[in-house]
Structures are given as C-alpha cells and as structure tokens.
Amino acid sequence: MSSQRATLENPDETTAAGDTVRKALYEKLVALVGEGHVLMQEDDRQKHSKTTLPYSKACALILYPSTALEVQGIIKLANEYRWPVWPFSRGNNWGYGTKNALKENAIILVLERMNRIIEVNESLAYAVIEPGVSQKQLNDYLKENKINLWLDCTDSTPNGSILGNAIERGYGYTPYGDHFGHLCGLEVVLPNGGLLKTGGEHSSAKTWNTHKWGSGPYVEGLFSQSNLGVVVKGGVWLMPKPEDFRLFTFEVRSDDRLPEVINALRELSLAGTIQCHTHMVNDFQMLSLLGPYPYDKRDGKTHLSDAALGEFRKKFRIPRWSLVGGLYGAPDVLKMNRKKLKKRLCGLGDIDFFDDKKISAAKKFADFHAKSKEGSVSRIVASLLKPFISLKPIKLIQLIPDIHDILKGVPNESILASAYFKSSSRPPESNLNPAEDGCGIMWLAPTLPATGEAAEELLKLVKPIYESHGFEFSGCFTIINPRTFFLLMGIFFDQKDHEEKARALNLYHELNRAVKSGGFPQYRLGLPAMENFMENENEIHDLLARIKKAADPNGILAPGRYIASTA
Ligand SMILES: Cc1cc2nc3c(=O)[nH]c(=O)nc-3n(C[C@H](O)[C@H](O)[C@H](O)COP(=O)(O)OP(=O)(O)OC[C@H]3O[C@@H](n4cnc5c(N)ncnc54)[C@H](O)[C@@H]3O)c2cc1C
Incomplete structure (x- = not known):
C-alpha cells in the first residue's frame, strides 16, 4: 500500500494526498461506468449525503452502475484503492440512515439504473x-x-x-x-x-x-x-390476486384494553383468520398523518401534554390506538372471517369493513368536500354521502382510500407525508423526499412476543424514556408473524432546532440501549444503532467477524454495517 494513498485506515480526502488519490480513482471509475454516472462535485455530495437523522456523513463520490459487471469492476477498484463502498438499491431508507455510511468519505453505490x-x-x-x-x-x-x-x-x-x-x-x-x-x-x-x-x-x-x-x-x-x-x-x-378483499379498521376503546387486543390479534393470527400484517398506531402517530405538528399547543414545553393530546383525540375523533388490516380470499372465506373478527374484537373496540363501493363513496365524499367551498351543490352532495362512510372527520376519510390501495399492493405517498410532521414546509404534491426536504425522523423497531403482557412491559419501558427526553411517545404495533410483533417507534424532530436534534439523538440512544437490555431486539437497525451493535454478543460477533475477514480481507464493503470487521 503506497503511503501516498488515502486508504480505509486513512481515508482523509482533505489532505492533498487523499485528494489526489480520490481524483485518480475517479478517472478509473469514469472509464468504467461513464462520466455522467459518477458524481464528485461538492453540491452533489452534499445533496446525496442528506438524511432524516440529526446528523449526516459526507461521502467521497456517488456511483450509478448499470450492470453487475460494472459493480464487479467497482468492487475490484475499491479493493485496489482500499476505499470503502456502501451499496444502496434506491437509497430511500429514511428514518434509518438514507444513503449514509457509518463514516465520512465512503463511495456511495446506488443501483437505481439496474432496473430491469x-x-x-x-x-x-x-x-x-x-x-x-x-x-x-x-x-x-x-x-x-x-x-x-x-x-x-x-x-x-x-x-x-x-x-x-x-x-x-x-x-x-x-x-x-x-x-x-x-x-x-x-x-x-x-x-x-x-x-x-x-x-x-x-x-x-x-x-x-x-x-x-x-x-x-x-x-x-x-x-x-x-x-x-x-x-x-x-x-x-x-x-x-385474491378473489375478494376487504379493508378493516379497528379502534381500541381505551388504553387499558390494549393487552387484551394484542392477545386477540395473536389468537386470530394463529388461527389464520388474520393473515396480513396489521398496523396499529397510537394517537400521536395518527396525529402525524393528519397535518403539521401543532407547535402552538405546546404551552411553552418541549412536547404536548396528555391533556393537549386529548383535545386532538376529541377534535379528530381518534382513539388511543387505531388499527388497519386486510382480509384476502374467496368471498365465503371473507364472510366467515369477518364474523370471527367481529366476534373476537367487538367487546374491545369498534370494527369497520370497507369494500370497493364504500371506498368509492369515501373518495367521492373527499372530492366533493374539497370542492365544497366552491359551491352549495358540492356541499350538499358531500353531506349526503358522509353517513354512508362513517362519522370520521374529513382528514381521516381522505386517508382511507390510499390505505385501501396500499393493502392491495398499490403504493402511494399518503403515509410518507407524515415524515414532514415537524418540518417547517408542507409535503410537496408528489415525489416526496423527506431527506432532501429537510425532515427530521428516526425509527426504532423493537420486536416482542405477541402477548399483552410483553406489550405492557415494553410500553412501560419506553414511554418514560420519551417523557424524560421531552418527546411524545409515537408507536405502531405491527404483526411480524402470529408469535411476534414489532413496535415501530418514531422520533419526530425539527432539523432546524439544534437543541431538539441533540435531544432526539440522546433519546434514540437511550431507547436503543433499553430495548436491547430489556430483551426486545430490533427487527432492523438505523445507523446510530450500528455503532456498537455487536458489543456484547461474543460468539456471534466472533463468527461473523471471522466470516467478514475471510470474505472481505480489505474491509471495503460497508465496514461496520451490522457486522464488525474485527472480533
Ligand atoms: C413515513 C415512512 C414510512 C415508511 N414505511 C415503511 C414501511 O411500510 N415498510 C418498510 O419496510 N419501511 C418503511 N420505511 C422506511 C424506508 O423508507 C423503506 O424501508 C424503503 O424501502 C428503504 O429504501 P429503499 O427501498 O430505496 O432501499 P435502500 O435504501 O436502497 O436499501 C435499504 C438498505 O439495504 C441495503 N441494501 C440495499 N440494496 C442493497 C443491495 N443491492 N446490496 C446490498 N445491500 C443493499 C443498504 O445498506 C440500505 O441501507 C418508511 C419510512 C418513512 C419515513
């Protein structure tokens, strides 16, 4: 290894030597993938390093190969130059790290041109x-x-x-x-x-x-x-494509019924009545779906009080926990499963089913409501349609058709808009990009055995940590399989508020430590959690590090990503 080289051990491109090497590597990469597909300008590097985390790691350059052969060539060059490469498919991993490496100055490999x-x-x-x-x-x-x-x-x-x-x-x-x-x-x-x-x-x-x-x-x-x-x-x-499909929503009557609901979901899942991955959000996460964060209701504190949150629950008629799921299959199976769901869940809250007709009424209602300022006819049609849908406020009714689509595998940006909750700008009409638009959001996703008892234990562990760091608890229980759920916890923060950013990162680290030591491992990790992921897992750490060393002796591929390079 030449001493003139910026290497993995010394990847400092701010030195003259580092810069020279980076330029030499750049020339070779351009020859490999074509000039338009290697970005090294400062503004490109800045743009592609943006994340929704409270910090970001600047990259050395961004590459867009178009074939596996080009990827192979890049990896060989990275070995030759001992330069770390971090691969991404399309790089939209918002809330977990976006297109960032653990350390500055990596090559960012984005495979979006390989789209066959x-x-x-x-x-x-x-x-x-x-x-x-x-x-x-x-x-x-x-x-x-x-x-x-x-x-x-x-x-x-x-x-x-x-x-x-x-x-x-x-x-x-x-x-x-x-x-x-x-x-x-x-x-x-x-x-x-x-x-x-x-x-x-x-x-x-x-x-x-x-x-x-x-x-x-x-x-x-x-x-x-x-x-x-x-x-x-x-x-x-x-x-x-299933013969038939129904969206269902369920509102948990009160917080103290939650453990019973978790048990019921497990039983319904084990029995095969529920086959999908239901999502159940708490009131605060639901609020993030309905519009901008109500800064004016904080009363001089860093977060909303439970009373202020209670006002929103009243205003939007949202419960403490709201669930969505889907039923898939033949019409007679759906009919039977609808009955079973109702029987098991009705005592615990309110259940509602949406078929295509009801969804189309919801869409029409939302359209007429949007136009109702323009004239009385729209207003009258909207008021006539509303009882056929539900007594929910307009914001929720507008969401339901998009959720219905997602449950049929048709992607849209409705839920993604919640990443703009604490941002000073509202989400654009389309092509949302929370990282580039300056949004602050981090996710943690501890898993738990699917029992009411475990859910209570986990909530008792994490809610006081949110409180002590001055944030509202934001959670969503999702079925992973009938025996395991995860609790997706969001930390929303304002990227422009430096004090809040620091607090958000402290909260993240404390939650990460707490769920780890509490026996609730995360189903996937954000970058901040990877820094000491394998700390105490000696045998696994040791085996994986040895595999890594054998497969990647120069340690060029995403060093530190889940697997450390040294035992
Ligand atoms: C409001 C909101 C809602 C979200 N909802 C969901 C959701 O419902 N479900 C969900 O799973 N996530 C969700 N996310 C998180 C995230 O946006 C998605 O997981 C998204 O799919 C990740 O981006 P991507 O598909 O472009 O993958 P990438 O960012 O390209 O990949 C994800 C990770 O996998 C690794 N990787 C990717 N490609 C390769 C490769 N070819 N070889 C080796 N390693 C690779 C990379 O290290 C990368 O960090 C949500 C985020 C927000 C902000």
Whole structure:
C-alpha cells in the first residue's frame, strides 16, 4: 500500500494526498461506468449525503452502475484503492440512515439504473428483478400486462426498491408483507469482486426462484442486513390476486384494553383468520398523518401534554390506538372471517369493513368536500354521502382510500407525508423526499412476543424514556408473524432546532440501549444503532467477524454495517 494513498485506515480526502488519490480513482471509475454516472462535485455530495437523522456523513463520490459487471469492476477498484463502498438499491431508507455510511468519505453505490424486470412467471407467481426496480414500476408492469399477481408494498415511497427493502427485511401489509421471507434466489457480487448465485450446490437449479433453501447451508441470510455482498438480482414471490378483499379498521376503546387486543390479534393470527400484517398506531402517530405538528399547543414545553393530546383525540375523533388490516380470499372465506373478527374484537373496540363501493363513496365524499367551498351543490352532495362512510372527520376519510390501495399492493405517498410532521414546509404534491426536504425522523423497531403482557412491559419501558427526553411517545404495533410483533417507534424532530436534534439523538440512544437490555431486539437497525451493535454478543460477533475477514480481507464493503470487521 503506497503511503501516498488515502486508504480505509486513512481515508482523509482533505489532505492533498487523499485528494489526489480520490481524483485518480475517479478517472478509473469514469472509464468504467461513464462520466455522467459518477458524481464528485461538492453540491452533489452534499445533496446525496442528506438524511432524516440529526446528523449526516459526507461521502467521497456517488456511483450509478448499470450492470453487475460494472459493480464487479467497482468492487475490484475499491479493493485496489482500499476505499470503502456502501451499496444502496434506491437509497430511500429514511428514518434509518438514507444513503449514509457509518463514516465520512465512503463511495456511495446506488443501483437505481439496474432496473430491469427480467422475468414475471405468472403460474409460479414470482418475478426476477434487479435492485433498481421500484414498487411503482413493478406494480405498473403487472397492471399494464394484465398479470393476475399482486405486489406487497410498503407505505413508504412508490420509488422505493423492492429488493433493497427485502434485503433489509422491511415489511408491508398483505399476507406477503414479510419481504425477506418472500425473497427467493439471489445473485450477489462478493467483496472480492466475484459473482455468486445462491441455491445450494446447483447454480443452474430450475427451482432457484421457487425453493428458498436449495441444498446445503442456507446462505441467502448472509446477504441480508449485512456487509458481505452487493445484491444485483433477485427473485420475489408475488401474491395471486385474491378473489375478494376487504379493508378493516379497528379502534381500541381505551388504553387499558390494549393487552387484551394484542392477545386477540395473536389468537386470530394463529388461527389464520388474520393473515396480513396489521398496523396499529397510537394517537400521536395518527396525529402525524393528519397535518403539521401543532407547535402552538405546546404551552411553552418541549412536547404536548396528555391533556393537549386529548383535545386532538376529541377534535379528530381518534382513539388511543387505531388499527388497519386486510382480509384476502374467496368471498365465503371473507364472510366467515369477518364474523370471527367481529366476534373476537367487538367487546374491545369498534370494527369497520370497507369494500370497493364504500371506498368509492369515501373518495367521492373527499372530492366533493374539497370542492365544497366552491359551491352549495358540492356541499350538499358531500353531506349526503358522509353517513354512508362513517362519522370520521374529513382528514381521516381522505386517508382511507390510499390505505385501501396500499393493502392491495398499490403504493402511494399518503403515509410518507407524515415524515414532514415537524418540518417547517408542507409535503410537496408528489415525489416526496423527506431527506432532501429537510425532515427530521428516526425509527426504532423493537420486536416482542405477541402477548399483552410483553406489550405492557415494553410500553412501560419506553414511554418514560420519551417523557424524560421531552418527546411524545409515537408507536405502531405491527404483526411480524402470529408469535411476534414489532413496535415501530418514531422520533419526530425539527432539523432546524439544534437543541431538539441533540435531544432526539440522546433519546434514540437511550431507547436503543433499553430495548436491547430489556430483551426486545430490533427487527432492523438505523445507523446510530450500528455503532456498537455487536458489543456484547461474543460468539456471534466472533463468527461473523471471522466470516467478514475471510470474505472481505480489505474491509471495503460497508465496514461496520451490522457486522464488525474485527472480533
Ligand atoms: C413515513 C415512512 C414510512 C415508511 N414505511 C415503511 C414501511 O411500510 N415498510 C418498510 O419496510 N419501511 C418503511 N420505511 C422506511 C424506508 O423508507 C423503506 O424501508 C424503503 O424501502 C428503504 O429504501 P429503499 O427501498 O430505496 O432501499 P435502500 O435504501 O436502497 O436499501 C435499504 C438498505 O439495504 C441495503 N441494501 C440495499 N440494496 C442493497 C443491495 N443491492 N446490496 C446490498 N445491500 C443493499 C443498504 O445498506 C440500505 O441501507 C418508511 C419510512 C418513512 C419515513
């Protein structure tokens, strides 16, 4: 290694030597992927380093390869120059780190140009795609080609990557909402530049996209939440379009019924009545969906009092906890499951079902309501339609058709708008980008056994921590599987308020420590939690570090991402 080189050990491009090396590397990368696909200008680096975290890490340059071969070339160059490379599919990981590396001055690899839909197999219900394929792109493709398969989407951006989200083990809503669980067959560029195809000993297996385990040790897991490869192609199982579908909403009557509701959801899930990944948000997270943060109601404090929150619950007629889910299947199965849901949940709160007709009434109501300022006819039609939908305020009624779409795998930006909750600007009409638009949001997602007792224990652990740091508790219980839920906790903050930013980061670290020591491991991690992730996990840490050392001796691929380089 030349002493003139800025290296992983000394990646300081602010030195003259570092800058010279970066420029030499730049020339080689331009030759590899083309000039327009390597960004090194200061303003580009700034723009692409923006996150929704309270801090960001500036990158050295941003690369947009278009083939696996180019990715292999980049990895080989990174090894030659000992320069860290962090791969992203489309880089919309808002709330967890966006396109940031753990340390400054990494190469950021964005695979959005690798956006080919290679195959859709309707009879076996899967697609083979590249990492740049977005949720919108695959959904549009299925609709345009009249393919009777549904995607499962997140409620994040339609521009989000299907593979990127699945590799990170993200979640959606439908029965196919466990995204890594529905990934089957990967092609991966290894840290030495080699290309690996999973599927056991038979790389030509005809079951590559239909049988997850292959033969021999199952290795796909090594490339999920890790730093052992760059995924360049993958198979994704899709859901055959169900004969019938219903959205259902459920409002928990009071806070003290929550443990019973958690138990009921587990039972309904274990019995197969609920097959989807229901989401149940608390009042504050619901408020973030309805408009800007009410700064004027803080009464000089750093957060809303329970009384102020109570006023909002009254104003918007929202309960402490609100749940959405979907029923999928044949009409007679749906009818039976509707009855079972009602029977089990009715004593605990209010349940409502929405079919296509009711959704269309909600849409019409929202349209007429929007126009009602223009004339009395619209006002009259809106008031006539309202009783057919519910007694909910307009803001909630406007949301329901978009949630209905998400539960059918049609992505939209309605929920994503909540990332602008504490921002001084309102979300744009379309193409929301919370990081570039200066929003402050961080997520933590501890998992828990699906019992009311565990839910109570977790809430008792985390709510006082929010309180002591001067923030409102924001939570959403989601079914991972019938035996496990996660509690998605949001920390909303104002990027322009330096004191609040510091407090938000302290809150994050304390919550992270508390859920870890309390036995509630997170289902995925944000960057701030990766700094000391494997601290006390000696055997696992040791094994993974040894695998990392063998696969990536120069430590160039996403160093510190879930797996440390040293035991
Ligand atoms: C309001 C809001 C709502 C959200 N809702 C959801 C939700 O419903 N479900 C959900 O899961 N998330 C949600 N998110 C979080 C996030 O926006 C999504 O997870 C999003 O899909 C991540 O961005 P992406 O798809 O572009 O993936 P990327 O950012 O490209 O990838 C995610 C991570 O995986 C790794 N990675 C990506 N591609 C590769 C690759 N090819 N090889 C190796 N490693 C790779 C990267 O390290 C990256 O950090 C939400 C965020 C906000 C702010």
